[in-house]
Amino acid sequence: xxxxxxxxxxxxxxxxxxxxKPTKYTPETLPDEYLRFGNGGGFTGIETTYTLLENxxxxxxxxxxxxxxxxxxxxxxxxxxxFDRAESLNLTNVKFMYPGNIYQFMEIRDxxxxxxxxxxxxxxxxxxxxxxxxEELMQLIVEKH
Numbered sequence: 259x260x261x262x263x264x265x266x267x268x269x270x271x272x273x274x275x276x277x278x279k280p281t282k283y284t285p286e287t288l289p290d291e292y293l294r295f296g297n298g299g300g301f302t303g304i305e306t307t308y309t310l311l312e313n314x315x316x317x318x319x320x321x322x323x324x325x326x327x328x329x330x331x332x333x334x335x336x337x338x339x340x341f342d343r344a345e346s347l348n349l350t351n352v353k354f355m356y357p358g359n360i361y362q363f364m365e366i367r368d369x370x371x372x373x374x375x376x377x378x379x380x381x382x383x384x385x386x387x388x389x390x391x392x393e394e395l396m397q398l399i400v401e402k403h
Contacts, residue, residue: 356382
């Protein structure tokens with residue numbers, strides 16, 4: 259009798275935890291919230307884009323290549339901090355487009371609304387807090403891959 263009760267509890271626990279599994283996305287089925295960042299320009303004009311999702315998934319795409327690859331997943335706690343910083347900088351409303359020949363960029367998509375900013379022109383430097391967030395995002399990619 260105790261064995262049956264134990265097995266029942268074990269089965270219920272397994273069912274509950276299987277429901278907690280986070281949604282796994284693909285490049286074709288992205289959620290309404292994400293951070294995109296990267297760099298581009300120069301002689302080749304190639305742009306490298308990273309897409310960070312709130313569940314920790316990261317995708318990498320390179321212009322002139324058709325394939326988007328999924329990179330290693332990042333820790334949710336760190337990802338939440340990065341998304342919170344992006345929101346505190348009000349990136350959905352910042353208007354800044356001064357890419358220059360070699361540039362960095364960030365794009366935020368929140369509740370279906372996206373905004374992209376780009377910088378690289380020496381005469382138009384981006385806000386230091388935005389630059390620091392971009393550097394931290396890029397460092398996250400370097401650490402994971």
